[in-house]
Amino acid sequence: MTLSVANVNYAYNPRTQVLHDVSFTIAEDRVMGLIGPNGSGKSTLIKVILDLLQLQSGRVCIGSDSSQSRSAKMSSIYLSSNDYLPEFLTGEEYVRFMHGLYGEPMDHAALRTQFARYSMRDRHRDLIEDYSHGMRKKLQLIAAFMLRRRFTVIDETLNGVDIDAINLFERDIRNLAKEGRSVLLCSHDFTMLEHVADELALLVQGALVVQAPVRKIIQDHGTIADLANEFIQAMEPS
Template identity: 90%
Template sequence: MTVTVANVNYAYNSRTQVLHDVSFTIAENQIMGLIGPNGSGKSTLIKVILDLLQLQSGRISIGSDSSQSRNAKMSSIYLSSNDYLPEFLTGAEYVRFMHGLYGEPLDQEELRTQFARYSMRDRQRDLIEDYSHGMRKKLQLIAAFMLRRRFTVIDETLNGIDIDAINLFERDIRTLATDGRSVLLCSHDFTMLEHVADELSLLIQGALVFQAPVRTIIRDHGTIADLANEFIRAMEPS
């Protein structure tokens, strides 16, 4: 599912312009990495793409549908940077709730398998209030990988999970980005992005200042961190 962001601007008020004419495309079967300093507008951009903030100018389409349409919303899933989950539910109840939102049946056997894979065996019946921060993050991932939406957006969801889960995530996200699916992955973990992302976009002060295939970045700059540092230094006052 191709995702198109064209000439998007966003301002919280007349004096605070957050996004400046942002345009990019996420192709089918592609993982787009999104990076930028804190306060660069990444989370605002994600919320505008998913219609959590109203589009003010420009155009956003998810597949052939406007981002504001029901089809686009049913095709998309958003994993936020926080772990604010309903603590009165068990892990299994949360995944069932998420499936219900999309009208999808829950495969109980797959649920048990995914909990075991992410080192949470037999914890699906425990209340979320008893989960650690890392377990809550893994629960968000399990729900997303089971639902397999056509467009998955992950905003710093991996913060706080263990290295084994990171390695498993890298395999699972590559598997997810097949059969016409697309992924937008916002992260400060540049090493992980080098492993999984096909394309990278760099947002600084609300403007998209660079976009290229990850393999080209590694060839020309060495690492994503080196690329980011080059741009940040270039924008510092002399």
């Protein structure tokens, strides 16, 4: 298993329990989609998994290591939902910095190829300050696909990215899985998830209510959107 989450609970304060006894695993070479309504605890779960929020109860392991260990951090990469990037760096410098943090040499030719693939040819020497919202997201993706960590976490990073880049992203993410790496992909784009995810986890009010293969969900419910609608209707007060 690349990721195992066992009995995780989390509360920001004594009155607001955000996660309720969440347990799941992601196997090697699998892409797991994470969906849920706003405020259901998706980003909190991701932050707890990556040790960005202190684990209050339960256990999170990346590979065989605790998520708090240095080796767990070095084998994972996190693409956050906001575009909180160092605007004083150029795109190239950002990727170089990320490589430096992971102790990897940067392949300059590969960088230029990735920028060209994601329709940002010759923009790698521009400051991130000058990038649009979508370009910043693409830059995060480029860094992740160049660094190819064992475990990649993507938290709604694809919001605002154009259709060409989404298509490329789907191919790249499948390639990561083919190489034996795992991905946790949080998104509201259900169609894209149907294309790339092997499994799906549905979080409602902090509880994991569904974890099943996407193929089975489509078989039983038609689409991921239908599954989500069923839950929304079930939650509505009668």
